[in-house]
Amino acid sequence: MKKGEKRKQDLLKIAYDMFLSHGYENTSVDEIIEKAQIAKGTYYHYFKSKEQMLEEVIEMMIEREAEAAKQIIEMDIPVPQKIAGILSSVKPAEAEMPIEDALFHPENALMHNKVRKKLIDVLTPLLSEVVREGTEKGIFECDNIPERVRMLLVISNGTFNEGTFSERDITVFIDTAEKILGAEKGTMSFIYGLIDKSDMETDE
Amino acid sequence: MKKGEKRKQDLLKIAYDMFLSHGYENTSVDEIIEKAQIAKGTYYHYFKSKEQMLEEVIEMMIEREAEAAKQIIEMDIPVPQKIAGILSSVKPAEAEMPIEDALFHPENALMHNKVRKKLIDVLTPLLSEVVREGTEKGIFECDNIPERVRMLLVISNGTFNEGTFSERDITVFIDTAEKILGAEKGTMSFIYGLIDKSDMETDE
Amino acid sequence: MKKGEKRKQDLLKIAYDMFLSHGYENTSVDEIIEKAQIAKGTYYHYFKSKEQMLEEVIEMMIEREAEAAKQIIEMDIPVPQKIAGILSSVKPAEAEMPIEDALFHPENALMHNKVRKKLIDVLTPLLSEVVREGTEKGIFECDNIPERVRMLLVISNGTFNEGTFSERDITVFIDTAEKILGAEKGTMSFIYGLIDKSDMETDE
Amino acid sequence: MKKGEKRKQDLLKIAYDMFLSHGYENTSVDEIIEKAQIAKGTYYHYFKSKEQMLEEVIEMMIEREAEAAKQIIEMDIPVPQKIAGILSSVKPAEAEMPIEDALFHPENALMHNKVRKKLIDVLTPLLSEVVREGTEKGIFECDNIPERVRMLLVISNGTFNEGTFSERDITVFIDTAEKILGAEKGTMSFIYGLIDKSDMETDE
DNA sequence: GATGAATGAGTATTCATTCAT
DNA sequence: GATGAATGAATACTCATTCAT
Numbered sequence: 001m002k003k004g005e006k007r008k009q010d011l012l013k014i015a016y017d018m019f020l021s022h023g024y025e026n027t028s029v030d031e032i033i034e035k036a037q038i039a040k041g042t043y044y045h046y047f048k049s050k051e052q053m054l055e056e057v058i059e060m061m062i063e064r065e066a067e068a069a070k071q072i073i074e075m076d077i078p079v080p081q082k083i084a085g086i087l088s089s090v091k092p093a094e095a096e097m098p099i100e101d102a103l104f105h106p107e108n109a110l111m112h113n114k115v116r117k118k119l120i121d122v123l124t125p126l127l128s129e130v131v132r133e134g135t136e137k138g139i140f141e142c143d144n145i146p147e148r149v150r151m152l153l154v155i156s157n158g159t160f161n162e163g164t165f166s167e168r169d170i171t172v173f174i175d176t177a178e179k180i181l182g183a184e185k186g187t188m189s190f191i192y193g194l195i196d197k198s199d200m201e202t203d204e
Numbered sequence: 205m206k207k208g209e210k211r212k213q214d215l216l217k218i219a220y221d222m223f224l225s226h227g228y229e230n231t232s233v234d235e236i237i238e239k240a241q242i243a244k245g246t247y248y249h250y251f252k253s254k255e256q257m258l259e260e261v262i263e264m265m266i267e268r269e270a271e272a273a274k275q276i277i278e279m280d281i282p283v284p285q286k287i288a289g290i291l292s293s294v295k296p297a298e299a300e301m302p303i304e305d306a307l308f309h310p311e312n313a314l315m316h317n318k319v320r321k322k323l324i325d326v327l328t329p330l331l332s333e334v335v336r337e338g339t340e341k342g343i344f345e346c347d348n349i350p351e352r353v354r355m356l357l358v359i360s361n362g363t364f365n366e367g368t369f370s371e372r373d374i375t376v377f378i379d380t381a382e383k384i385l386g387a388e389k390g391t392m393s394f395i396y397g398l399i400d401k402s403d404m405e406t407d408e
Numbered sequence: 409m410k411k412g413e414k415r416k417q418d419l420l421k422i423a424y425d426m427f428l429s430h431g432y433e434n435t436s437v438d439e440i441i442e443k444a445q446i447a448k449g450t451y452y453h454y455f456k457s458k459e460q461m462l463e464e465v466i467e468m469m470i471e472r473e474a475e476a477a478k479q480i481i482e483m484d485i486p487v488p489q490k491i492a493g494i495l496s497s498v499k500p501a502e503a504e505m506p507i508e509d510a511l512f513h514p515e516n517a518l519m520h521n522k523v524r525k526k527l528i529d530v531l532t533p534l535l536s537e538v539v540r541e542g543t544e545k546g547i548f549e550c551d552n553i554p555e556r557v558r559m560l561l562v563i564s565n566g567t568f569n570e571g572t573f574s575e576r577d578i579t580v581f582i583d584t585a586e587k588i589l590g591a592e593k594g595t596m597s598f599i600y601g602l603i604d605k606s607d608m609e610t611d612e
Numbered sequence: 613m614k615k616g617e618k619r620k621q622d623l624l625k626i627a628y629d630m631f632l633s634h635g636y637e638n639t640s641v642d643e644i645i646e647k648a649q650i651a652k653g654t655y656y657h658y659f660k661s662k663e664q665m666l667e668e669v670i671e672m673m674i675e676r677e678a679e680a681a682k683q684i685i686e687m688d689i690p691v692p693q694k695i696a697g698i699l700s701s702v703k704p705a706e707a708e709m710p711i712e713d714a715l716f717h718p719e720n721a722l723m724h725n726k727v728r729k730k731l732i733d734v735l736t737p738l739l740s741e742v743v744r745e746g747t748e749k750g751i752f753e754c755d756n757i758p759e760r761v762r763m764l765l766v767i768s769n770g771t772f773n774e775g776t777f778s779e780r781d782i783t784v785f786i787d788t789a790e791k792i793l794g795a796e797k798g799t800m801s802f803i804y805g806l807i808d809k810s811d812m813e814t815d816e
Numbered sequence: 817g818a819t820g821a822a823t824g825a826g827t828a829t830t831c832a833t834t835c836a837t
Numbered sequence: 838g839a840t841g842a843a844t845g846a847a848t849a850c851t852c853a854t855t856c857a858t
Contacts, residue, residue, distance in 0.1 A: 176352075180376075245856080255853095517725045563767055654840070835842095
């Protein structure tokens with residue numbers, strides 16, 4: 001890695017944190033270079049514009065998520081577990097929560113949207129492969145796999161990533177997932193234990 | 205309606221158009237008052253801030269959509285038709301497309317997100333009522349109706365409102381909808397004819 | 409005159425001085441507002457852009473010059489004197505010299521050029537009228553008056569407004585002017601006394 | 613010519629083109645080195661500053677023009693033809709027009725002015741020599757030759773180099789030229805055929 | 817109710833130049 | 838000779854908001 005490349009990565013990491021915690025629009029180039037302790041010119045030496053930097057930051061995030069998904073796929077675990085693992089990677093991992101939480105603040109709408117869309121695009125083929133594996137093993141029975149997978153990702157994202165959700169949401173999600181993939185009832189129920197319930201509403 | 209109230213409504217309508225066509229962030233107060241032919245002071249006489257105006261604009265949009273949904277509910281048509289009608293109101297009606305199209309440009313992310321979320325919140329109870337009616341008539345068979353309904357809205361929005369979709373997406377959507385609500389196969393297949401296929405990819 | 413109009417005139421006057429003494433490109437908006445003791449926003453309340461302000465400043469200069477020329481035309485003096493008077497208004501009046509001098513620094517090229525061109529365009533018809541008066545009185549004898557007048561203005565400007573000139577330049581200019589207009593030798597020789605010789609090189 | 617010298621000439625040529633087509637002020641060092649495929653440091657190895665480079669570019673242009681003038685002088689053609697040839701070299705040759713055209717855009721004011729002034733300074737003695745040759749042959753009859761010559765150059769430049777001109781402008785120019793140099797009527801009328809009339813307005 | 821002059825902190829971006837390697 | 842990372846002052850312009858009239 002060249003000298004300049006290293007610094008660029010550092011800059012991306014700094015911006016990544018700042019974009020997440022304050023939103024892209026609310027993070028000024030001045031603030032970034034101040035935190036990075038570099039000159040204005042240095043910033044523009046590495047990035048053509050602030051927007052181009054955003055693209056690179058997003059790419060970086062997507063790559064991370066995709067990488068995690070690929071690792072799950074290669075693990076020696078039952079197919080349903082793989083699916084659950086990847087589905088939960090659409091939503092921020094528990095560990096990262098504090099920072100990623102910012103992704104749902106309205107000020108992050110732009111970045112949030114871009115990431116969500118791209119992430120679904122990237123994960124769909126990976127997850128489809130897993131589902132196909134499942135159909136071969138007789139665990140699932142369905143056609144139009146990529147469309148079904150995309151739908152699962154959309155549901156997972158739309159249900160668990162936007163504000164709060166209830167225990168019933170999980171139950172319904174599991175039921176729906178099984179039906180969408182043509183699995184036997186109960187196949188995916190273990191998912192219940194995986195959901196980060198810190199965001200969950202308690203029934204009143 | 206008082207004279208002042210009338211003017212406020214006009215302002216909201218103007219802002220609504222501008223927010224949609226250029227995005228909230230890219231529409232300045234200056235541009236709004238220029239189009240409305242009023243003075244700066246007048247604007248701030250009616251709205252505490254630009255953000256407050258956004259809230260009112262969004263409220264206005266939601267009310268419209270909710271109103272449309274209520275009318276559908278009261279129509280004398282089969283339950284599945286009602287559901288399809290409301291589901292398709294999550295997505296812009298064909299007629300409005302040109303203007304609402306702007307809703308999916310990244311620059312509208314903020315407004316788009318706010319509207320989407322609120323709309324789902326507003327439509328969920330309305331649609332739930334319809335579904336319950338369906339269960340009583342034996343058309344559907346399911347529990348946790350509000351959660352299931354919300355999931356349908358999330359899917360509909362996530363599938364048909366974000367860029368392009370294919371014929372298979374519709375097929376899978378119909379299949380999933382039937383399963384989520386516990387309907388017999390074919391119950392909802394008429395939906396296929398309702399989808400605005402101008403956004404649809406053709407299979408190659 | 410409205411309140412705002414007065415302030416705009418003040419701003420133009422301030423900018424006029426600064427553009428002349430430091431050049432348009434070298435005068436920043438910051439410097440202008442600092443000198444005018446107004447806020448950034450106030451500046452842009454009156455002028456759409458810095459360039460638009462330049463246009464207005466130039467217009468202001470042109471109007472001044474044209475006004476002076478018109479006054480000369482209406483004076484009750486011999487025609488040749490009128491011509492000499494207007495010709496010398498292409499070049500800065502002696503009194504204004506210290507400030508206008510800046511017009512010939514390279515940094516003022518842009519403004520200088522714009523002013524020169526427009527001034528010639530504005531003065532040509534005025535001066536043409538005077539020359540026509542002269543032909544009627546038998547002082548001049550020539551056709552294509554506007555073209556000849558423009559040529560005189562071009563010469564006057566090109567000779568006396570760009571750096572230094574010698575006594576001989578004046579002599580030749582007078583001779584040429586007489587010939588261009590078809591005047592008798594000596595008709596215009598009084599011009600010699602009008603030229604501001606502070607810019608004149610001494611013969612060595 | 614050393615290797616380094618060659619590269620410098622290439623750089624000058626690239627800059628020359630860029631300055632002409634976009635203006636000196638609007639051409640950044642970054643753009644120059646990008647086009648020249650060299651590094652920042654290399655640029656500053658050859659030129660102390662951007663301004664110094666401009667001087668060298670201008671010098672280059674002047675030398676070209678002067679060289680052309682000298683060749684005309686040494687040609688075996690009548691004196692009036694020589695004069696016409698040199699006069700027309702103050703203005704861009706037809707062939708070069710497309711590129712030099714940029715010289716009259718306001719953004720090029722600085723460079724335009726510098727070139728014009730220097731060119732007149734350089735051509736004055738050359739043309740004066742030719743005129744003196746003419747007086748010896750009895751074609752012209754005048755004193756103060758350098759001043760008269762300079763005036764001709766000023767007129768030629770001011771009339772034909774700044775935007776458009778009409779047929780009458782040419783007629784008047786020829787008449788004036790003859791009178792300035794003390795030539796017989798008709799001596800210079802052949803000039804009419806030399807003017808690039810693509811810039812000429814048509815009489816209506 | 818209505819006006820519009822005034823504010824000033826904030827923004828992204830440019831660019832000629834330096835210098836250690 | 839040649840590189841390109843680093844600099845940082847400078848720039849024009851935006852915009853939501855206030856307030857005296």
